[in-house]
Each structure stands twice: as C-alpha cells, then as structure tokens.
Amino acid sequence: MEKRAVKAWIMYDWANSAYATTVLAAVLPVFYASVAAATLDADTAASYLAYTHSIGMLCVALLTPLLGTLSDLSGRKGDFLRVFALIGIMATLGFSIVGEGDWLLASVLLIISTIGFAGGNTFYDAMLPDLVPIERREMISSKGYAYGYIGGGLLLALNLLMIQQPSWFGLDSTLAGTRLAFVSVAIWWLLFSIPIFRFAPRRPAARDLPQSWGGYARVGARRLRQTFKQMLRFPQLIRMLVAFWFFNDGINTIILMATIYGTSIGIGTTDLMLALLITQFVGFPCTLLLGAWAQRWGAKPILLVSLSVYICIVILGYFMTEALHFYILAGLVGVVQGVSQSTARSLFSNLMPSGRTGEYFGFVNITGKFSSIFGPFVFGLVGQLTGSSRWGILSLIFFFVAGIAFLLTVKVQQGITDAQLADQEDQKQWGRHALKVGSDINVSG
Template structure:
C-alpha cells in the first residue's frame, strides 16, 4: 500500500467537500434566488434552479460510464479526475462574476461545476481498489468521508462569517462576502487536490490502445457494450445497485429537502445553517468510529444499522415542531450520513472486478443520479395531495425500507468471489494477448 497516495486520496475529500457544503447546500441556493434570478419571481427562480440541477446530473450520468471505461483501459483515472476537478474549480470561480439577473450564466456555471464535481468523484471512487486491499477499504473509505466533513465544515464556517460579517474580511457588503466565498471554495478545492494530482495511482494500460480520441471513444463504447452483457455475471452487484437505488434516493432527498422542510414548519434560517454545521462536525468522529466497526463487523451490517437510524430520523422528523428538534435530527444525520455512503462505496468496490472499477462506478453514478429524481418528486407529490409536508417526509420511509429489504439479499462473499474470478479471466486474456504479440514479434525478427 502506497501510504502517500492513500493520504492524498483522503485529502481530496477534504478538498472538494467545500463545494458540496458551501456551493450546493448553503450559499448558491440563496445567491441564485436573490441575485442571479432577482429579475424572476420566486417560484420561477426555484424551478429554474431545480431544472439546472437535473441537467447537470443528467450530463454526468451520460458521460461517466464511457469515460470510466476509458480510464480503466488507459490506466489513468488520475488524469481524468484532474480534468474534471479543474473544470469544476474554474466554474465555481465563475460564480463570483455573476451579477443581478444573470440567471442563465449562473445556471450554465452550475451545470459545468456539477459535471466537474460529480464526474470527478466517479474517478475518485474508482481509485479505491487501486490503492488498498479489500480488507482495508471500509476504513479508508470512511476516513475520506470523515475528513470531507471537517474540510467542508471548516470552510463553510469561514464562508458564513464572510457573508454575515463581511467587514472582518475587508468586504463592504454581504454580496461582496458571498463572491469572496465562491473564490475561497475554488482555491480550497485546488490547493488540497494537489497531493492527489501528483500521487494518483496508475494501472497498466490495456494492450494496443488507440492513438486518437476517436479510437478511444470506439474502444470505450465497445467496452461498455461488453459490460452491459457481462453484468448478469454479477448478481450480487446488481442487487447492491437496486438497494442503492432506493436508500440513496432517501438519503439524497433528506439532504436536498431538509432546509425547505424546516422552513415550512417555521424554523429560522440561522438555526438551519447552524444545524448544517453541526452535521459536518458530528459526522467526522462518527464516520471514523463506524468505519472501524465496518472493518471489524462488515460493511453490510453497519450499512443496515445506519439505514435503520435513517428510518428513526424520518419518523421523528414527522413529529418535529421546534428548532431544538431540528438540531437533534441534524446530529443524528451527522452520525450516519458519512458511514452510510462510505460503506456503500467500499461494498461496491468489493463486488466489482478491479480492472473495471471506472466503468462500474460510472454505472453506480447513473443509478445514483437518476434515482435522485424520484425521492424529491414523491416528497412534493405526497405533500401536495395531503396539504402537509409532514406526510411528504414520512413518505421517505418507503425508500429506506425497500433499500434495506434488497440489501439483506446481497451475499457479499459470493459477490467478491464473482469479481475475483472475472479479474482472473481478464488477466488470462491480457497475458494471452501479450504472449501472442510477443510471438509475432519474435517470428517477424
């Protein structure tokens, strides 16, 4: 195990989580509504922002399986990560130039930054099997999420001060402080990504790789068609994908709708923002602790425990009436959010052939992005027909219960054996190709 590369991999979560917390969760929604879309009515602005998120996620879902296949074939996941991450950083920096009424520019920048952030994460996740053996992945994956909580939380705290106390930073207004916050996210993301840019792991490239982008695309599409056909060989991976489809939709809906739900029942903005910070800092030690449990007791068992706690969160959320209740629920989310995602990532990495993690994590990305459509829709639809967002939050029980039911059927050891057998077959094919070309070279000589 290359300890320097592992530390760099963990630090990247510290780096890019600033985008998730400051841009996606806290600052951009308010900035978009009050500045970029100030010339639109509030409902139209909210709709445009939602559509923009959907377009960005759709682009990621369509791009990453092909690019993942190419990263596997070329052995250069780090190069693909670098291109996507820098694209996201530049787009994030661009938010600082958005003026009043520039909603189209803001939407374009959000689509580009989403592609950079989420697309880069596909290659980041796919590096995990290249860095550590299966028995260490639960702990290392958890460390990544844990450090992400601290990194994202620290910069969010600083950004909130920039916006609420702009004079402390030499700024003359809240808007100037907001623009500075966007700049700080781009610089933070860049600075702490440098170690992984330098030390990203590489695998040997496949033999006879083409010399042009057109050739890469043709080979990548052919590889994708093979992968679609071969997925039936991995029934445990397919079950895990289905389980993930359900419970990830529930988790994402809680993340996306928590502040809106809190606002609808009368909880103030300051309490909502402080609760978001609380989630970040509780998430750090709890993700590490539960990650250690996952390494000892098994990722599947700890994931089941975290989903059980999410069911409790949904039920308690239905009865929530005061700010203190929101703080308590935010604390519970902090306990399980990181470990539920980190254990899912390590489980996936164990159920995939190690030579195809880029393309398979691309499929996971598709599953995650498309599934994220349904939870918010069900939340809104149930809330609309019942006249209460409380019933909307309670409807999320379905996603967690269904996800747990499918997850219970996943046989992890069998899935790992299926993945190892596929790796052996790929290696035999590769060795046969190398021997064939070697023999031809000897004959021609």
C-alpha cells in the first residue's frame, strides 16, 4: 500500500467536502433565494432550486455509465478526476459573479458544478481498490468520510464569519462575504486536491479500448445490462436496492433543500449557518458511536431506527416556526445522517458476492443517481402546486415510509447465504478454469 497516495486520497475528501457543506447545503441556497432569485417569490425560488438539483443529478446519472467505463478501462482515474474537479472548481468560482435576479445563471453553474463534483467522485471512489488491500478498505474509507466532516465543517465556520462579520475581513457587506465564501471554496478545493492530482495511482489500460466516446457509452450500457441480469439471482440484494432508492432520495433531498426551506419560512441566515455547523460537528462522533452499535446489534435495526428518526424530522420540519426548532432538527440530522449512509453501505457489502463488490457497487451508484432526481422534483412540484414549501418538505415522508417498507422485507441472513453460495460457485469455476489451463500447458509442453 502506497502511504503517500492513500493520504492524498483521504485529503481529497477534506478538499471537496467544502463544496458539499458550504455550496450545496449552506451558502448557495440562501444566496439563490435572496440574490439570484430575488425577483421571484420565496416558494418559487425553492421550487426552481429543487428542479435545478434534479437536472444536475439527471446529467450525472446519464454520464455515470460512460464515466465508470472510462474508469475501468483507461487506468487513468487520476487524470479524469483532475478534469472533473477543475470543472467543479471553476463553476463554484463562477457563483461569485452572479448578480441579483440571475437565477438562470446560478442554475446553470449549479448544474455544471454538480457534474464536476459528482463526476469527480466517480473516479475518486473507484481509486480505493487500487490503493488499499481489501482488509483495510473499510478503515481507510471511514477516515476519508471523517476528514470530510471536519474539513467541510472548518471552512463552513470560516465562511460563516465572512458572511456575518464581513468587516473582520475588510469587506463592506454580507453579500461581499458571501461572494468571498464561494471563492474560498474554490481555492480550498483546488489547494487540497493537489496531492491526489500528483499521486493518484495508475493502472495499465485495458486492451482493445474503444476509439470513440460512443464506443465507451456502448460498453458502459452493455456492462450495466449484464450486471442487472446477474443481480436478479440475489432477491435480498434487489430488495435492499429498491429500499435504498427511496430512503436515499429522501436523505439527499433534505441535505439539498433544508437551507432554502428554512429561508422560505423566515429563518435567518445566521441561524441557518449555525444549524449546519451543528450537523457537521454532531455528525462526526455520532457516526462513530452508532456505527459501533450497528456492529454489535446489526446494521439493519440501526438503519431502520435512523430512517424512523428521519420521518420525525420531516414531520417536525413541517411545523417548524423558529430558529430553535431548526437547531434541534439540525442536531437530529447530524445524529442519523452518517450512520444511515454507513449502515446502508455495510448491508450492501454483506448481500453482495465478495468477488463482485466493485461491479455491484457501481450499479448501486448509477441507479442511486437516477433515483436522486425524484426527491427534489417532488419537493419542488408539491411546493409549487400548494403554494407552500411546508407541504413540499412533508411530501418526503413517502420516500422514508417506502424505504422502510422495502427494508423490512430484506432477509439479511438469507442474503448473506446467497452471496456466500455465489462466491463458492465462482471459486469452483475458477478452479476448473485453472485446471484446464494447466492441462493445456502440459499437453502443449
């Protein structure tokens, strides 16, 4: 294991989490509502932002099969990561020039930055097996996740000071502090990406590489179909996947829309930012603690509890009227957000044949991107039809209830047995293949 490359890989989570916390979750939603969409009413602004997130995720979902194929075949994951990271960084920098009423420009920049951020993560995730032996991947992956919490939280705290105390930084207004926050995210993202840009691993390229983008797309589509056919042999994994489509969409929508929802019902910018800081710094220890509980009592029970807490969060969010309520909800999100994601990943890994986890996780990521389109769209549509974003947030109950319903049907032990049997079959087939190759060699000798 190349320690320098592993440290660089972990540091990239520190780097790009600044975009997730400051841009996606905190500053941009408020900036979009109060500046870019200042000519629109609050509920329309919230709906437009939701639609923009849906379009961005749709673009990522359409690109993912192509990106995954590039990742597998080219052996140049670091080069592609660099390109997409720079796309995201430049689009983030572009937010600093958005003026009042420029909601269309802001939406276009958000779509481009989403492609850069999520596209880069496709190659980033795919690097882990190249860097770390299987027995250490969970630990290294957790370190990256933890560094992301801390890195994103630290820059968010600095950005909060820029926005609330602009004079401390020689600025003349809160708006100037907001614009500088976007610049700081771009610089932070670029600066701490330099190690992975330099030390990303390279693998030999596959033979007979496609000679065109269309060729890569066809290979990606063919692999996707093959993976889906193979997964049909594992009904418990399919049930888990369907459950994941629903509850993951609900979780992502809360992350993306919480701040602009708070803005639309009159929560102040300072309170919104502080609440998001609470989520970051509560999330780090709670993820570790509840992860230990999941190891002791099982991932499925802890995941069910965390999704039930999300239902409570959505209901309480509908009745929320003041900043204190938002603080409480932010703390609750921090408690369950990390563990819901980590236990879902753990369950998936248990239900997959160990020899095919990379292939199957790729399918989970692709279909998860498609499912993430619907939550923001439903939030925006319901809010626009009813004239209130409160109904939009309440509509997310459906995603969590459906996710819990499908998760309850997952028979974890049966799924583990199915996966182990598949592993044994693969080993037998590999053994027969090895014997045949050896026989052929002896005959030719």
